[in-house]
Amino acid sequence: MSAVNPLPQPERRFMSGNEAVARGAWEAGCRVAAAYPGTPATEILEYAATYKDLYAEWSVNEKVALEVTIGASLAGSRALCAMKHVGLNVASDALMTQTLIGVGGGLVVAVADDVGLSSSQNEQDSRHWGRFAHLPVLEPADAQEAYEMTREAFALSEQFDTPVILRLTTRICHVKGVVVAGEREERPVKGFQKNPARMVMTPMNAGRRIPLMLAREEQLRAFAEVTDLNRLEAGQDPRIGFVTSGPTYLHVLESFPNAPLVKLGFSYPPPLGLIRALADQVEQLVVVEEVEPLLEQEIRAAGIPVHGKDLLPRMGELAPHVLRPAIRAFLGEPAEPEQAPKRPLAFTTPVQVFPRPPTMCVACPHLGIYYCLSKIKNTQIAGDIGCYTLGAGHPWNALDTCISMGASMGVALGLDKGRSAADKDKRVLAVIGDSTFLHMGMQGLLDIVYNRGNVTILLLDNSAVGMTGGQEHPGTGRDIHGLEAPKINFRKLVEALGVKPERVHEVNPYELPTLFKALREEVKVDDTSVIITNQPCVLTERYRNKPPYAVDEEKCTGCSNCLAVGCPAIAVTRRETVVKPNGTEKELTFVAIDSAACTGCDLCPGTCGPEAILPLAVFNRAGARV
Amino acid sequence: MSANAEDRITNILVAGIGGQGVMTAAEVLSQTAVSQGYDVKKTEVAGMAQRGGVVTSHVRFGRRVLSPAIPDGEADILVGFEPAEALRWCGQLRHGGVAMVNRLRQEPPVVTLGLFPYPDDPVAEMRARGIEVHAFDAGAIARELGNLKLVNTVMLGAISDYLPFPAEILKEAVLARFRERKPALVAVNEEAFEAGRAAQAAT
Ligand SMILES: Cc1ncc(C[n+]2csc(CCOP(=O)(O)OP(=O)(O)O)c2C)c(N)n1
Ligand code: SF4
Ligand code: SF4
Ligand code: SF4
Numbered sequence A: 001m002s003a004v005n006p007l008p009q010p011e012r013r014f015m016s017g018n019e020a021v022a023r024g025a026w027e028a029g030c031r032v033a034a035a036y037p038g039t040p041a042t043e044i045l046e047y048a049a050t051y052k053d054l055y056a057e058w059s060v061n062e063k064v065a066l067e068v069t070i071g072a073s074l075a076g077s078r079a080l081c082a083m084k085h086v087g088l089n090v091a092s093d094a095l096m097t098q099t100l101i102g103v104g105g106g107l108v109v110a111v112a113d114d115v116g117l118s119s120s121q122n123e124q125d126s127r128h129w130g131r132f133a134h135l136p137v138l139e140p141a142d143a144q145e146a147y148e149m150t151r152e153a154f155a156l157s158e159q160f161d162t163p164v165i166l167r168l169t170t171r172i173c174h175v176k177g178v179v180v181a182g183e184r185e186e187r188p189v190k191g192f193q194k195n196p197a198r199m200v201m202t203p204m205n206a207g208r209r210i211p212l213m214l215a216r217e218e219q220l221r222a223f224a225e226v227t228d229l230n231r232l233e234a235g236q237d238p239r240i241g242f243v244t245s246g247p248t249y250l251h252v253l254e255s256f257p258n259a260p261l262v263k264l265g266f267s268y269p270p271p272l273g274l275i276r277a278l279a280d281q282v283e284q285l286v287v288v289e290e291v292e293p294l295l296e297q298e299i300r301a302a303g304i305p306v307h308g309k310d311l312l313p314r315m316g317e318l319a320p321h322v323l324r325p326a327i328r329a330f331l332g333e334p335a336e337p338e339q340a341p342k343r344p345l346a347f348t349t350p351v352q353v354f355p356r357p358p359t360m361c362v363a364c365p366h367l368g369i370y371y372c373l374s375k376i377k378n379t380q381i382a383g384d385i386g387c388y389t390l391g392a393g394h395p396w397n398a399l400d401t402c403i404s405m406g407a408s409m410g411v412a413l414g415l416d417k418g419r420s421a422a423d424k425d426k427r428v429l430a431v432i433g434d435s436t437f438l439h440m441g442m443q444g445l446l447d448i449v450y451n452r453g454n455v456t457i458l459l460l461d462n463s464a465v466g467m468t469g470g471q472e473h474p475g476t477g478r479d480i481h482g483l484e485a486p487k488i489n490f491r492k493l494v495e496a497l498g499v500k501p502e503r504v505h506e507v508n509p510y511e512l513p514t515l516f517k518a519l520r521e522e523v524k525v526d527d528t529s530v531i532i533t534n535q536p537c538v539l540t541e542r543y544r545n546k547p548p549y550a551v552d553e554e555k556c557t558g559c560s561n562c563l564a565v566g567c568p569a570i571a572v573t574r575r576e577t578v579v580k581p582n583g584t585e586k587e588l589t590f591v592a593i594d595s596a597a598c599t600g601c602d603l604c605p606g607t608c609g610p611e612a613i614l615p616l617a618v619f620n621r622a623g624a625r626v
Numbered sequence B: 001m002s003a004n005a006e007d008r009i010t011n012i013l014v015a016g017i018g019g020q021g022v023m024t025a026a027e028v029l030s031q032t033a034v035s036q037g038y039d040v041k042k043t044e045v046a047g048m049a050q051r052g053g054v055v056t057s058h059v060r061f062g063r064r065v066l067s068p069a070i071p072d073g074e075a076d077i078l079v080g081f082e083p084a085e086a087l088r089w090c091g092q093l094r095h096g097g098v099a100m101v102n103r104l105r106q107e108p109p110v111v112t113l114g115l116f117p118y119p120d121d122p123v124a125e126m127r128a129r130g131i132e133v134h135a136f137d138a139g140a141i142a143r144e145l146g147n148l149k150l151v152n153t154v155m156l157g158a159i160s161d162y163l164p165f166p167a168e169i170l171k172e173a174v175l176a177r178f179r180e181r182k183p184a185l186v187a188v189n190e191e192a193f194e195a196g197r198a199a200q201a202a203t
Helices: A017-027 A043-048 A062-074 A085-101 A127-133 A143-160 A203-226 A248-255 A272-281 A294-301 A320-331 A366-375 A387-392 A407-417 A434-450 A490-496 A512-524 A561-565 A616-622 B022-035 B083-092 B122-128 B138-144 B148-162 B167-181 B183-201
Strands: A012-016 A032-035 A055-058 A079-084 A107-113 A164-169 A175-180 A230-233 A240-245 A261-264 A266-268 A284-288 A379-382 A427-433 A456-460 A504-507 A529-533 A549-551 A570-579 A585-593 A613-615 B010-017 B039-043 B054-062 B075-080 B093-102 B132-136
Touching (some): A012 A143, A012 B022, A017 A043, A017 A079, A017 A143, A017 A175, A032 A043, A055 A062, A062 A079, A062 A085, A062 A107, A085 A107, A085 A203, A107 A143, A127 A266, A127 A294, A143 A164, A203 A266, A203 A272, A240 A248, A240 A272, A240 A294, A248 A261, A248 A320, A272 A284, A272 A294, A366 A427, A366 A512, A366 A561, A379 A407, A427 A434, A434 A490, A456 A512, A490 A504, A490 A529, A512 A529, A561 A585, A613 A616, B010 B022, B010 B083, B022 B054, B022 B148, B022 B167, B054 B083, B083 B122, B093 B122, B122 B132, B132 B183, B138 B183, B148 B167, B148 B183, B167 B183
Parallel strands (some): A032 A055, A079 A107, A107 A164, A240 A261, A240 A284, A379 A427, A427 A456, A456 A529, B093 B132
Antiparallel strands (some): A230 A261, A570 A585, B010 B054, B039 B054
């Protein structure tokens, strides 16, 4: 096959949707970009930070990130704020009022919905915010469009004096495609224009701005009908016309290449005139939207008969493998088209293979914490979001709740205050990561202290936002570029929030005896206590490997104690059922350590009574087989 | 699938476990296709799947690629970095597609702890389904060459004769990456690539 694209090499860049958004923002002359990490949006800011002529920051949470970009916009600069879907819940308080104020420099809020829940606590549809806050919503279909629409979003923001929502999904953020990009546009910055009637949202001022916001929404509605971002594409098969938004455009095109469709890039306010024009050409109209039936309801309310979620799932991605069978069934056609070569039946029957859930890393500093927690009885453990959420699973089963960032604090206090008579002796604990604590946990701790909660808090300081790839935060002493930054001191912080100094312990989470002692002591005290760990995430450069360990086969009694640590470097080699002298059966589980993976963290040797876990060097010296 | 050969999309599904180099293999393949002038789409993994979980990447290239997800039953090549993972995804292959499988088994804790069985012979199970499978121990080849990380290059070598562009182009792309970053590893990667090619042909 010959080359099929005539463009010269250097102009065709292969980039993800996230990188494309950063590129588009930079080219649009964006001067300030802020975010808190969150899958699938994290890399937007990581890429933005690679541009020298743009200020980029990791903010402590999404609300602060949005507020920073609001300030920058009011200062006259173009500004970009990025977050995952749940981040906009946190930032929404600022958003709902900023919509009344409008913008100075263009303000774009890139929000990424984790459609399909690849790494999130829920699945939600951020297009709702366009309706709720009366803001325009742009929805790219791939990386090229993510780039183009980001540029366009800045222009629209200034043209209509409105923040613009750029709605992305996992399939946009984390798919790489060929992008043809342009050059940076240098823009003069107007500067901050004082105007309290517009920017100080007292009830009277806000009341005056509501009609302006509603008038703007009507202008945007008219614009939706004429913009190139929306278009009607003809097709020869008039049986079904599709209304698509964002990535579903490509899924529909792939699945039903002959169907007429409306492609929405500017999906709120929806261009009902354009959609009506499609409806007039086809027998049936089907809306393909991820996730909620928003367009569907609006189209139906406009008196246009339409199908949508009666045929298609209300959750997850509407990829070809979902779309095709659903629509073919609706048309009364067989699931696989006639012309496709028949695959043997054995091909298509589903395969049963064991699950392979994600694990914590070898030597993760959270392992020791969960080992201890799994050994303490009578606990109720409020958890939070991060790598440590895995503590809810095998082999620890030591986390009882996980809701939203920082929720462990309030939930623990509620478990304490709301306890039933039957639970009166339960020990209430909370587990929270360092980044999560700074994001939204501090206020919760203040509430626990103020209201005299009896909660033992484990603050897992691993000097990283581990879950999203080891980003920096105010507790790491580095900024988004890896440059030195002021480093907050967790002990001082929790003491400042009112925890008594004698109730605060700093521990090395690899020292099991110290950890046990601190935990056992604090769960007995009727007060608020905080145990802070102090060892880094192993995936960051702060972590140092030590000489690895191995298991002495001769000495291993098969007690399986070390497996309770949950380190993935420890694997079962064989199981045996033995009959004890008293006649009862006992299961023995023998193990080996993958010394190539072991980083010598020193945790598991402490769990092995017979001292079968020894430094690898001992075996090498003795010439013994490992 | 279109009747027009010019419009045909090549679909490659790369599957394995976090940390095995699935994403690197998919990236090299994609970059090579971009350099050949194709339109290319490649899916990346998000978040947690990176640690010990299942990892897949869909690589699609042709004149114009629409959906980034390979539609069910349209994969031309399945690159399985682990036999059970290859079995897990084999239903995605089209009629006449090939599976290239590393035989080196990696059992997760749920298996070693006895909670779930590991399939007796995933490769045989795929063949029983009528799939053309080329299976070999890429782990052993890599280890023999002195570095388990070479599995990646071995697997790329194995599929290099099944692509719509010459194997040499993919090989050159692999080597160019090392020439840039780790020149000392160029020779051993070339060996790994060729070993993969030969191993595949022998099965
Ligand atoms: C509102 C919100 N923003 C972002 C995220 C994405 N997210 C999940 S956990 C996490 C932080 C985890 O960091 P940390 O608390 O330090 O724990 P670690 O993963 O390092 O153990 C982030 C950013 C989220 N779930 N919700
Ligand atoms: S990334 Fe860091 S915090 Fe997360 S599991 Fe691995 S070592 Fe632990
Ligand atoms: S010492 Fe034990 S717990 Fe630590 S990394 Fe090695 S095997 Fe894992
Ligand atoms: S704790 Fe020691 S004796 Fe028990 S299974 Fe592990 S290595 Fe063997």
